[in-house]
Amino acid sequence: MTGAVRHLDGPRPTKEAFLHAVFYRARPGAHAVVHLHSTHAAAVSCLADADPANALPPLTAYYAMRVGTLPLLPYHAPGDTALGPLAEEAARSHHAVLLANHGPVVAGATLEQAADAIEEVEETARLHFLLRGHRTRPLTPEQAAAIAPPIPLTAGRAAVAALLPTGCSPNPSRFTCLTQVTQICLPKSRNKCDPIERASPSWRR
């Protein structure tokens, strides 16, 4: 598909292709979007008590690094384009979302990065069920924020502030830069704010 999401060749795209398109629109730095119906992530998407703002806790460091926060979008039948605007809004500030009673959608700067991140979603969902009934110790908000994926500035100040760890001031001065769309913002705990070109390699872990 091109940037305008025109079918060029090959088999007819899935009726869920519009979901990929909204991620490309919302995240200019995305060059790959992966969507799965993987078992454990789909199971989390069916939990009645899942937090719509963040469906999975940061159980491991690699989940916190590669995924961060995972909003749960409300159920829509497959192919229902009414999901498009909701997904596009969420994608501006999150590269990974979970569709209720369905599965995850994850964007990345490369296919490898998107695949690594969606694998973390699935494995963390599996851990989540393995640990059910046990007292768990997820990363603290500060530990998770210190290694969280960068937030595109195009997300806007409100969305960036909403992603600050609980207890942190929503004051944008916590970020080292908020002025140019060519830059990304990181919580100050990472103490840097670089042009996307320079920052990208470090978050393709």
Ligand SMILES: [Zn+2]
């Ligand atoms: Zn699907």
